[in-house]
Amino acid sequence: MNQITPMSKIEIIPATAPFSEAQRSWLNGFLAGALGIDGSTPLPPAQNGAVLAPAGDIDDGEAPWHDQTMPIAERMKLAEGRPLRRRMMAAMAQQDCGQCGYNCSDYSDAIADRSEARLNLCVPGGKETARMLKALYEEIDKVPAAAKPAAPTAAPATVSVVVSAPGRLRDNPVEATFLSRRLLNKPGSEKETWHIEFDLGESGLDYVVGDSFGIFAKNDLGLVDQIIALLGASHMTEVKGKPLRQCLLEDVSLSPAPDTLFELISFLTGGATREKARRLAQGEDPDGDAATLDVMAVLQKFSGVRPHPEAFVEALEPLQPRLYSISSSPKANPGRVALTVDAVRYDIGPRRRLGVCSTCLAERIPLGSVMKVYVQKATAFGLPADPNVPIIMIGPGTGIAPFRAFLQERIATRAPGQNWLYFGHQRSDFDFFYEDELKAMRKAGHLHRLTLAWSRDAEEKIYVQHRMRDDGRDFWDWLERGAHIYVCGDATRMAKDVETALVDIVAQHGKRSAGEAAAFVAALKKQGRYQQDVY
Ligand SMILES: Cc1cc2nc3c(=O)[nH]c(=O)nc-3n(C[C@H](O)[C@H](O)[C@H](O)COP(=O)(O)OP(=O)(O)OC[C@H]3O[C@@H](n4cnc5c(N)ncnc54)[C@H](O)[C@@H]3O)c2cc1C
Numbered sequence: 292m293n294q295i296t297p298m299s300k301i302e303i304i305p306a307t308a309p310f311s312e313a314q315r316s317w318l319n320g321f322l323a324g325a326l327g328i329d330g331s332t333p334l335p336p337a338q339n340g341a342v343l344a345p346a347g348d349i350d351d352g353e354a355p356w357h358d359q360t361m362p363i364a365e366r367m368k369l370a371e372g373r374p375l376r377r378r379m380m381a382a383m384a385q386q387d388c389g390q391c392g393y394n395c396s397d398y399s400d401a402i403a404d405r406s407e408a409r410l411n412l413c414v415p416g417g418k419e420t421a422r423m424l425k426a427l428y429e430e431i432d433k434v435p436a437a438a439k440p441a442a443p444t445a446a447p448a449t450v451s452v453v454v455s456a457p458g459r460l461r462d463n464p465v466e467a468t469f470l471s472r473r474l475l476n477k478p479g480s481e482k483e484t485w486h487i488e489f490d491l492g493e494s495g496l497d498y499v500v501g502d503s504f505g506i507f508a509k510n511d512l513g514l515v516d517q518i519i520a521l522l523g524a525s526h527m528t529e530v531k532g533k534p535l536r537q538c539l540l541e542d543v544s545l546s547p548a549p550d551t552l553f554e555l556i557s558f559l560t561g562g563a564t565r566e567k568a569r570r571l572a573q574g575e576d577p578d579g580d581a582a583t584l585d586v587m588a589v590l591q592k593f594s595g596v597r598p599h600p601e602a603f604v605e606a607l608e609p610l611q612p613r614l615y616s617i618s619s620s621p622k623a624n625p626g627r628v629a630l631t632v633d634a635v636r637y638d639i640g641p642r643r644r645l646g647v648c649s650t651c652l653a654e655r656i657p658l659g660s661v662m663k664v665y666v667q668k669a670t671a672f673g674l675p676a677d678p679n680v681p682i683i684m685i686g687p688g689t690g691i692a693p694f695r696a697f698l699q700e701r702i703a704t705r706a707p708g709q710n711w712l713y714f715g716h717q718r719s720d721f722d723f724f725y726e727d728e729l730k731a732m733r734k735a736g737h738l739h740r741l742t743l744a745w746s747r748d749a750e751e752k753i754y755v756q757h758r759m760r761d762d763g764r765d766f767w768d769w770l771e772r773g774a775h776i777y778v779c780g781d782a783t784r785m786a787k788d789v790e791t792a793l794v795d796i797v798a799q800h801g802k803r804s805a806g807e808a809a810a811f812v813a814a815l816k817k818q819g820r821y822q823q824d825v826y
């Protein structure tokens with residue numbers, strides 16, 4: 292929290308920021324000067340340390356829409372009547388995932404005070420968030436002056452953008468060497484998940500368990516060349532100071548097609564084609580195929596249209612980094628970082644679409660080559676400070692990633708607290724990630740309970756939350772002993788169902804009404820005893 296103590300010590304950089312005390316103190320002084328804060332007036336509370344609420348912007352600080360499973364229409368409804376910056380926050384995907392370089396609250400504040408001009412950074416929110424932000428942005432000039440955030444001074448409102456040390460934020464990545472890939476599924480699996488390792492040696496980067504790793508991947512060269520062919524352009528056409536091919540490989544997103552590409556096509560055509568492109572640009576779906584339109588599919592759909600490469604590139608969105616939960620502890624793997632990456636591949640008509648970063652890691656990047664990377668500090672996801680506290684970790688699929696790191700850390704630090712892991716996936720024979728390691732930890736007494744849920748071993752789907760309910764009494768006992776609960780993996784379905792199961796366990800075994808149980812779980816969240824890393 293931003294605070295000014297009675298001694299007028301100015302604290303803009305939160306204590307949790309990755310700086311030494313001396314660096315923090317210097318930065319606090321520097322920013323106080325740049326922002327014109329003299330310490331005589333208390334700063335209004337802010338959600339995450341860096342952004343000041345504008346004068347006249349009355350808001351209770353609550354964010355009832357802050358739930359990643361809630362559809363955007365519902366979130367916007369809950370934000371009705373709130374200041375513009377809070378409605379902007381409601382438009383975001385509510386994952387606080389850090390992919391945009393902020394959390395949701397700080398990103399919206401930065402857009403509202405115009406220190407951030409990019410409205411398309413919310414990866415999980417995708418096009419619907421970008422569209423809503425664009426509409427809200429147009430309201431900025433209509434906001435009464437008193438409630439309008441002050442124009443940014445020399446220092447942007449988000450401190451982190453100014454002061455990021457190398458490799459600490461997406462805006463200042465460093466290079467790390469790609470060391471290895473190993474398939475975690477056995478032959479016969481329907482999934483393709485990789486254990487990936489990077490060498491951080493040269494980069495000087497470090498991390499703690501719970502952090503995520505940001506990676507700037509390149510697009511698939513085959514796809515890039517097909518797009519260049521559809522444009523009827525040359526690889527070497529210069530665009531933004533580099534050859535078109537390099538620009539398409541490194542700089543722009545080729546999926547999904549942005550509204551600006553449809554706009555460009557509507558400018559270049561006429562009649563029914565123009566009308567179709569115009570409707571697509573407005574979020575309509577004239578042919579029922581809008582959801583499948585990546586950039587190449589758009590060029591195929593409007594095959595007579597050949598935009599100039601420069602205009603084409605300008606109509607595309609920047610290629611964003613991707614985040615992965617770190618699956619190693621630096622104490623067990625000095626100078627290295629491990630990830631657990633599910634390869635995204637799916638069909639668009641007759642064509643197979645490859646997830647940019649996951650398949651880059653799975654097959655395109657040669658061992659020993661370097662990639663631009665950064666560590667995304669976890670804001671509220673980490674081991675309890677007290678090593679005696681028991682922990683329950685619920686991580687189906689790639690959700691196991693941070694828990695492998697937690698376990699390695701608790702072993703390396705000889706933490707006496709008990710560890711309980713719920714892992715689940717499709718089939719026990721093929722999809723038991725890190726089976727040998729987990730069994731060895733179990734045998735050595737480091738992993739006190741391991742509960743498994745296989746969804747496709749039998750007729751009936753068994754998910755982690757079913758196992759939680761089966762174990763309800765013990766689960767409640769652990770909670771009563773102060774256990775911290777962690778969930779990682781799918782945000783939209785699994786995380787919601789796990790939370791429902793937790794509420795039910797509290798109601799049944801804690802002998803509470805449904806309302807009391809929900810309040811109990813909400814309190815666990817507030818106390819930092821129920822933490823999520825979901826995507
Ligand atoms: C904090 C955080 C932690 C994460 N940790 C992990 C992790 O540990 N492991 C992991 O594997 N991932 C993790 N992710 C997800 C990861 O960041 C990427 O989103 C993921 O790897 C896909 O990126 P990509 O570039 O390969 O695919 P993209 O090119 O981004 O393609 C993915 C997109 O394709 C679309 N899509 C995907 N499947 C289908 C389908 N079947 N049909 C139609 N459309 C589809 C969706 O729009 C999806 O968003 C994490 C995300 C966050 C925010």
Ligand SMILES: NC(=O)c1ccc[n+]([C@@H]2O[C@H](COP(=O)([O-])OP(=O)(O)OC[C@H]3O[C@@H](n4cnc5c(N)ncnc54)[C@H](OP(=O)(O)O)[C@@H]3O)[C@@H](O)[C@H]2O)c1
Binds near residue numbers: 482689715
């Ligand atoms: N943003 C992205 O582009 C991206 C990239 C990778 C993964 N993801 C998402 O991240 C999630 C993790 O993917 P993953 O490969 O690690 O595994 P996953 O697809 O989540 O599957 C892991 C296990 O969870 C089960 N499961 C399905 N629905 C569930 C529910 N409601 N509650 C509890 N368990 C449930 C699955 O069962 P069944 O499949 O048998 O039902 C499977 O056994 C997925 O939702 C995936 O879509 C997103």
